Amino acid sequence: MRYRRLGASDLSVSEISLGSWLTFGVGVERDAAKACVDRAFDLGINFIDTANVYGRGAAEAVLGEDLAGRPRGSYVLATKVFGQMSDTDQGLSAAQIEKQLDASLKRLRTDFVDLYQCHRYDTNTPLEETMAALTAAVKSGKVRWLGFSEWNPEQIQAAIDMAGVEHFVSSQPQYSLLWRRPEKAVIPLCAANGVSQIVWSPLAQGVLTGKYAVDAPLPTGSRGASDSMGGPMKNWLRRDVLVAVEQLKPLAAEAGCSLAQFALAWVLREPNVASAIVGASRPSQLDDNAKASGLVVDPALFAKAEAIADAIPRA
Template identity: 75%
Template sequence: MKYRRLGQSDLKVSEISLGSWLTFGVGVEADAARACIDKAFDVGINFIDTANIYGRGAAERFLGEALAGRPRDSYVLATKLYFPMTETDRGLSAAQVEKQLDASLQRLRTDHVDLYQCHRYDEETPLEETMQALTRAVESGKTRYIGFSEWPADKIRAAIEMAGVARFVSSQPQYSLLWREPEAEVIPLCAANGISQIVWSPLGQGVLTGKYDPDSPPPADSRANDPEMGGWMDRFMDRPILAAVQKLKPVAADAGLSLAQFALAWVLREPNVASAIIGASRPSQVVENAAASDATVDPALFAQAERIMAEALD
């Protein structure tokens, strides 16, 4: 496992990180989830990402239990706030930053997180209020650093230009061979200002593993076939996209990689990406995906893959 510095922080995070959206505390049985965490540590993953909204606190509670026996300095822990936890608790107001951070720390059974992230931009709260609240969170020691997820470029720029507040060190966008939108504005802006990307859905919700046949229904045990977990996948399940993904398999084979490893290595080719978040329901998935960190791929193969996907996505 290789490690990269997270923005202008002193955190070094594994190139592959373990996420908990739709899995830990929710979609994956507890023993299997613990086995995934144990295997993650075995292969050198040190970065674990969660959010208060995942299972309405269930993912954080599970991680609090699963990580309780490990030295706190042996892993980098990140969580987020923004989405509704109750009918009245939502957003990035100063009151919510304080309340939700304290609640997350209690569920995670720790006195601090390494990274506290704004899960989306809050149009109903002045940016200055949010940034000042996040600054107080850093000064209190409850979080070491701050980040954001899926913020538009103009809001990122406004935060960067604000004086007297803590600086963002991370951005968490969706990014993959199927979704390259951050390349237009977010990645260049962040790269110029000491902010790294922590990528979610680098495998396109599992589509880039190649397990979905364009001419057959999704496997019974797959995410796409799960009413709760498959709702985010519709745009990637069109037949032309699934057919194009199948064409990527021989390209990945030429690189000596599985398709999942190739897709992760493609994301990691971008220097501004510090880590790619994977989800896992089995330890074997963790092992396979972690191997992408050590992959060396001819850039010509990446270019070939980009052309294949561009034709399908046009």
């Protein structure tokens, strides 16, 4: 496993990181979740990403239990705030940040998180209030560094320009061969300002593993076939997308790797990407994904892959 510096922080994170959206505490059985966490450490994965809203605290609670007993300095722990936790609890107000941070720390069984991220932008709260509250969280010692997820360039720039506050070191956008929107503005802006990407869905929620065949039933036990995890995948399971993914398989074979490794290596070819977040329901998936770290692929193969992906009609 190779590691990259996270933006302007002092954090060194594994190129492949373990996420928990739709899996831990939701779609993956308890013993399987623990096995995945244990295997991640065996593989050198040191970066664990979650959010308070995943299972409304369930994912954090599972991770808190699984990480208990491990030296706190042996992993980088990230969580998020913004999502709806109750009928009255949501957003990035000062009161919500203080309340939700304390609740996250309790579930995670730790005194601090290494990275605290704004899960989305809060249009109902002044940015000044949000940044002041995040700065207070850092000064309290409960948070080491700050990040955001899915902010647009204008929102990012406004935070960068703000004086007297702690600044962001990470951005968490969706980014994959099938979803390249951050390349246009977000990545250049962040790269110029000490902000790294830690990308979610680099495998398009599993479609870029190649497991979903054209005109075939969804594989038993897969995320796509799961009632609790499959809903957000519908757009990726379109026939035109699956046909394109079939066309990517020979390129991965020519590169001497699995399609998942090829897709992850494509994401990691971007210097501004510090880590690619993968989900897992069983340890063997992490075994395959981890091999993408440090994988060298002929850029000509990546160019062919981009042409295939770019030809998919937009939904």
